Every structure is written in C-alpha cells, then in structure tokens.
Amino acid sequence: MTVYLNGESLDFSKIERVINKREHVAIDNGAMQKITISRQAVEKHLSAGEVIYGINTGFGKFSDQLISKDNIEKLQINLLRSHACAVGEPFSEKIVRLMLxxxxxxxxxxxxxxxxVVIHALLDCLNQGVIPVVPSQGSLGASGDLAPLAHLALxxxxxxxxxxxDEEMHGLDALKAAGLSPISLQAKEGLALINGTQAMTATACAAYMDAMHLMQSADRTAALTFEALRGVEEALxxxxxxxxxxxxxSQVAASLMRQLKGSRLMTHQGDLRVQDAYSLRCIPQVHGAILxxxxxxxxxxxxxxxAATDNxxxxxxxxxxxxxxxxxxxxxxxxxxxxxIAISELxxxxxxxxxxxxxxxLNNGxxxxxxxxxGLQSGFMITQYVAASLVSENKVLAHPASVDSIPSSGNQEDHVSMGTTAARKAVQIIVNAKKVMAIEALCAAQAADLHGSxxxxxxxxxxxQTIRARVPFVAEDQSLSAAIEKVAEIL
Structure with missing residues (x-):
C-alpha cells in the first residue's frame, strides 16, 4: 500500500498508516503539476531580477540585505548550517518521521x-528509514520551527x-548506507525546508494520538473503579x-453503561447512599469535556x-x-x-x-x-502519593506556553507563539497522566479481588483480566514501580 501526498488530504488515518504500519509514501501525480509551476514561478521572478525575501535577500533582520546572483545557492546552505543550533534531547523517531x-x-x-527533488529527498529518508537527529529545544514557534527543521534538512x-x-552516524554516511544521495539546494529551497510549523505540528499530532488512546482506556479504568466503589448507577x-x-x-455515559452492564457491584440511589462523590458521579461530565x-x-x-506555512x-x-x-x-x-490542560484534568x-x-x-468498607x-502492610498507600506527585507536576506543566513571547532577530520577529514548547509539554503531561491512570487501574483491580472479581x-x-495477566494480586508488600509501568503499557 502507498500513501499519496497532495498537500490537501492528509489525515490521521493516513498518518497511522505511515507511522505505525510503515506504508510507503509518494507524491500524488495530480500534485506534480502544481509543484512544477510553482518552481517555474520562482525562476521567472529570479530571472527578472526582482527582490524577493529569502531568494535574493538575507533572512530575518537581514531581509533588506541583497544577495548577489552568484551567492544565491550558497545562501541556502548557509541558512541550514547557521540555523541548526537546537539543543536538548532529540525528538523521538516517531516525531521525526512525522516531521518528514x-x-x-x-x-x-x-x-x-x-x-x-527536494520533496523526494524528504520522502526517501522517510521510506528508507534515515531518521535525522533533531534536538527538541530551541524553537520559538515563529518563524516556524527554524532550528529543529534545519537539523532535519541538513x-x-x-x-x-x-x-x-538503530545506528547514529553522519548524515552523508546514513544516506549512502540507505542507497541515497544528497541533494544540492537552489534558490528558495533551504528556506522552504525550515520555514514551517512541522516540528510543533508533528509533536502535536503524536500528542493527540497518544491522548486519544489514553481516553479510550480512561473510560475502562473509570468503569472498573465505579464498580470497586459500588457506584450509584442513576448518575449514568x-x-x-x-x-x-x-x-x-452522553457518549462517555453510554460507554460506561455498556461496560457496566451485568455488574453485581453497582448500586442504586438509596441502597448504600443517595449519590456519589463528584469523582464518580461526574465522570461523564469531565471525561466528556476532555473528549x-x-x-x-x-x-x-x-x-x-x-497548510502552506512558508514565507x-x-x-x-x-x-x-x-x-x-x-x-x-x-x-x-x-x-x-x-x-x-485537558489531560491534566484527566x-x-x-x-x-x-x-x-x-x-x-471513603472506600465503602x-x-x-x-x-x-x-497495619502490618502498607498496601497501596504510597501509590496515591506517586499519583498526587504526578498530578502536581502536571499542574505546573499545564501553565500555557502561548502566553509567553520573547522578541528575536533584532526585534523584526517581535511576537512568537512558543507552540513547540506547548506541544512538548503536552507530551510529558500525557506520559504522567498515563502513570496516574495505571495506578488507578491497579488499585481498582485490587479492590475487585477484595470484593470478588x-x-x-x-x-x-x-x-x-488484562491487568491480572501482567500484574497478580498484591498479597504482600512489594515495590510496585514495575507494576505501574506494566499497566501503563497496557493503557
């Protein structure tokens, strides 16, 4: 199977096919004419001697600096080299594949x-498994993701x-090992490779997909807890x-009712209590708002x-x-x-x-x-501490990055989005939330055993049973770190 790109119809189903199923990616034949005409327009403007930003001018604050025709190609490679100064841990392979x-x-x-040829070079790396090492810190989120994308383009x-x-090597060696050749950049092409939002959008897409997978587990986990605490059915x-x-x-409430059908632990108003605490009674309202x-x-x-995000x-x-x-x-x-913010609330x-x-x-007996x-054994006492710690960390991470802006490039670029920071924070919030939910699932499974599964x-x-296949009933005190990680993998 092949996924064809035309700049108009990429969606999450196609992303899943490329990232998870490793399907081949190619340019749609219908898009090739648009690409060719666009390139011809660049060459026409260049031949006419017109002054165009990034083609025969410097960048950012240097936009008023004219570049001679002899140096136009050198300008593009200089752009990549000078802008490739990101720092920090590299983005994951999944995110870099999404960036490509x-x-x-x-x-x-x-x-x-x-x-x-430039687009083919990106797709060749994606299809052949040449994954650029792209440090994750250093983008302001306008003019796009300059530093990360420069590392990609190099x-x-x-x-x-x-x-x-699985072996890290020089970019040229990686291309040769995969049977590929480097390209030479012409006018506009270096700028076109780095002037976009693909680092933040790739990270955001990965975060969204992980968040949706977590949401699917959230209702299952909450349903098990609902039974373990003998929840009042009418709220659903x-x-x-x-x-x-x-x-x-309504979707969440219906999902919970389907999962709880046939339960002998559920109660009705007035059986044990008239109504539950909000963390049970309001699951549809909170999970629904997050969804x-x-x-x-x-x-x-x-x-x-x-979107077209060039300049x-x-x-x-x-x-x-x-x-x-x-x-x-x-x-x-x-x-x-x-x-x-939403996943922090989850x-x-x-x-x-x-x-x-x-x-x-609070746990009804x-x-x-x-x-x-x-007394002799502390049981799951400290797992709640860990969950509380992760929730507190998420509250710090949930502070919005988008309200911050620091001017750059001699104040030419005087307002930026910090969108890549926002996306990177969201990824960590999801990682933390998954572990909190794993703790809930572990506790709910333990409670189910105590009631009678x-x-x-x-x-x-x-x-x-899925949980118990990985983690048995906890009959004696033990380190639960590995158990939490195992259940997090399930989620």
Missing part, C-alpha cells in the same frame, strides 16, 4: 517554489546526524445527559497538516510572491495548551478516585489502603 511526512506534504501543496544535503538501522442514565446536550458527555477538547484539537491539526508564498497564477506570517504557530500553541480526577479507593473513610494485612460486569472483568 508533514514537511513533504506542505511542500507538495505547491506554494513553496521547490523542485520535486541530512538531505549530506550533513548533520542521522540514525539508520441517558436522560440526565441528554438535557445538557454535549454529545461527548470535546480533543475533538477540537483534531480539527485544528488537520487544518495545519495540510514567502509563491502564487504562480496571480504572479504574487507574498511575505506573510503563516509560519506563526499560534493555532498549534493554543491547541496544545488546551490539550495539556489525571486529576483519576487521582481523586485513587484516593477514594485507598482511604478507609474495603481494607485500608487495599492492604491484605492493614466474579461480581464484575463482563467487559470490566475482561479489562481486569
């Missing part, structure tokens, strides 16, 4: 003025560093959710992954070359700040359910801290 895919798709849109010209077959009934009319809230945020984030990401943009039909600001990452910065309410599971004053021998609903029993 997204940058190729943006160039395929036909407003960047590059030759087809490998295409046989410089920089790349990983090929459809009629109360219909009158609020948020579709995601609504993720749906909005998905919409924004699909727009951005099919300048080449409009061959009108003859216009426009120096605009599509590289500004504000839409992604907002989306990732919002996603980070962990927040999960930790509150952990507290109810372990606290003998279960042993204190789910201990087999309370045969009393569980069919679907929650299946989930319980």
């Amino acid at each position: 895919l997204l940058r190729a798709n943006a160039l395929t849109k036909g407003y960047s003025g590059v030759r087809p 490998v295409l010209v046989g410089e920089g560093t790349a990983v090929y077959k 009934w459809e009629e109360s959710h219909q009158v609020r009319a948020f579709p995601e809230q 609504r945020v993720l749906n909005r984030v998905k919409e924004d990401l699909i727009i951005e992954m099919n 300048p943009l080449i409009f061959a039909e009108s003859g216009h070359v426009i120096s605009g600001g599509n590289f500004h990452g504000e839409p992604i910065a907002f989306a990732m700040d919002f996603l980070g 962990a927040n309410i999960s930790e509150r359910r952990v507290e109810r599971l372990v606290n003998p004053q 279960l042993p204190a801290f789910l201990s087999a021998e309370p 045969e009393l569980l609903a069919g679907r929650t029993y299946d989930f319980y």
Whole structure:
C-alpha cells in the first residue's frame, strides 16, 4: 500500500498508516503539476531580477540585505548550517518521521517554489528509514520551527546526524548506507525546508494520538473503579445527559453503561447512599469535556497538516510572491495548551478516585489502603502519593506556553507563539497522566479481588483480566514501580 501526498488530504488515518504500519509514501501525480509551476514561478521572478525575501535577500533582520546572483545557492546552505543550533534531547523517531511526512506534504501543496527533488529527498529518508537527529529545544514557534527543521534538512544535503538501522552516524554516511544521495539546494529551497510549523505540528499530532488512546482506556479504568466503589448507577442514565446536550458527555455515559452492564457491584440511589462523590458521579461530565477538547484539537491539526506555512508564498497564477506570517504557530500553541490542560484534568480526577479507593473513610468498607494485612502492610498507600506527585507536576506543566513571547532577530520577529514548547509539554503531561491512570487501574483491580472479581460486569472483568495477566494480586508488600509501568503499557 502507498500513501499519496497532495498537500490537501492528509489525515490521521493516513498518518497511522505511515507511522505505525510503515506504508510507503509518494507524491500524488495530480500534485506534480502544481509543484512544477510553482518552481517555474520562482525562476521567472529570479530571472527578472526582482527582490524577493529569502531568494535574493538575507533572512530575518537581514531581509533588506541583497544577495548577489552568484551567492544565491550558497545562501541556502548557509541558512541550514547557521540555523541548526537546537539543543536538548532529540525528538523521538516517531516525531521525526512525522516531521518528514508533514514537511513533504506542505511542500507538495505547491506554494513553496521547490523542485520535486527536494520533496523526494524528504520522502526517501522517510521510506528508507534515515531518521535525522533533531534536538527538541530551541524553537520559538515563529518563524516556524527554524532550528529543529534545519537539523532535519541538513541530512538531505549530506550533513548533520542521522540514525539508520538503530545506528547514529553522519548524515552523508546514513544516506549512502540507505542507497541515497544528497541533494544540492537552489534558490528558495533551504528556506522552504525550515520555514514551517512541522516540528510543533508533528509533536502535536503524536500528542493527540497518544491522548486519544489514553481516553479510550480512561473510560475502562473509570468503569472498573465505579464498580470497586459500588457506584450509584442513576448518575449514568441517558436522560440526565441528554438535557445538557454535549454529545461527548452522553457518549462517555453510554460507554460506561455498556461496560457496566451485568455488574453485581453497582448500586442504586438509596441502597448504600443517595449519590456519589463528584469523582464518580461526574465522570461523564469531565471525561466528556476532555473528549470535546480533543475533538477540537483534531480539527485544528488537520487544518495545519495540510497548510502552506512558508514565507514567502509563491502564487504562480496571480504572479504574487507574498511575505506573510503563516509560519506563526499560534493555532498549534493554543491547541496544545488546551490539550495539556485537558489531560491534566484527566489525571486529576483519576487521582481523586485513587484516593477514594485507598482511604478507609471513603472506600465503602474495603481494607485500608487495599492492604491484605492493614497495619502490618502498607498496601497501596504510597501509590496515591506517586499519583498526587504526578498530578502536581502536571499542574505546573499545564501553565500555557502561548502566553509567553520573547522578541528575536533584532526585534523584526517581535511576537512568537512558543507552540513547540506547548506541544512538548503536552507530551510529558500525557506520559504522567498515563502513570496516574495505571495506578488507578491497579488499585481498582485490587479492590475487585477484595470484593470478588466474579461480581464484575463482563467487559470490566475482561479489562481486569488484562491487568491480572501482567500484574497478580498484591498479597504482600512489594515495590510496585514495575507494576505501574506494566499497566501503563497496557493503557
């Protein structure tokens, strides 16, 4: 199977095929004409001696500095070398593969003025497994992701560093090992490779996909806890959710009811209590609101992954070359700040359910801290500490990056998005939230054993069995770190 790029129709199903199934990627035949016409327009403007930013001028504050025709190609390679100064841990292979895919798709849109060979170079690296080493820190999120994308682009010209077959090596050696050759850049092409939002958007896409997978586990985990705490069923009934009319809230409530069908642990109003605490009763409202945020984030990401984010943009039909600001990452910065806040809340309410599971004053007759021998053994007491620590860390990480801006390039670039920082924070929030939810799942499974797992609903029993296949009942005090990590892998 092959995924074809045209700059217009990339979506998450295609991303999953490329990233997870490693399907081949190619340029759609219908897009090749747009790419060719856009390149011809660049050469026409250049031949006419017109002054165009980034083609025959310097960059940023140097935009008024004219570059001679003899130095136009040197200008492009100098751009990559000078801008490749990012620092920190490299982005994951998954994110770098996404960067290659997204940058190729943006160039395929036909407003960047590059030759087809440049796009083929990106896709060759993606298809052959040449993964540029891209440090994750150093982007302001406008003018795009300059520093990270410069590291990506250097490998295409046989410089920089790349990983090929799990071995890190010089970019040229990686290309040769994969049977590829470096390209030489012509006018506009270096700038077209780095002036975009693909580092933040790739990170954001990875964060969104992980968040959606976590949401699918969140309802299962909450349902198991709902049973373990003998939750009051009426709070999940459809009629109360219909009158609020948020579709995601009703969706979560319906999901919980399906999973809890047949449970012999569920209660009704007045059996044990009239109503539950909010961390149980309001699961549909909170999880539904989080799902609504993720749906909005998905919409924004699909727009951005099919956007032209270069500067300048080449409009061959009108003859216009426009120096605009599509590289500004504000839409992604907002989306990732919002996603980070939402997933922080997912962990927040999960930790509150952990507290109810372990606290003998709140867990409806279960042993204190789910201990087999309370007092002699501490049981799951400290797992709640760990969950609380991770939730607190997430509250710090959830502070929005998009409200910050530091001027750069001699104050020419005087407002930036910090969108890449927002996306990187969102990834860490998701990692933390997954571990909090793993603690909840462990505690809920322990509580199910103490009640009698045969009393569980069919679907929650299946989930319980999935956990027990990795982590047995905790009959004696032991280190639970490995158990938490194992359940986090399941989630």
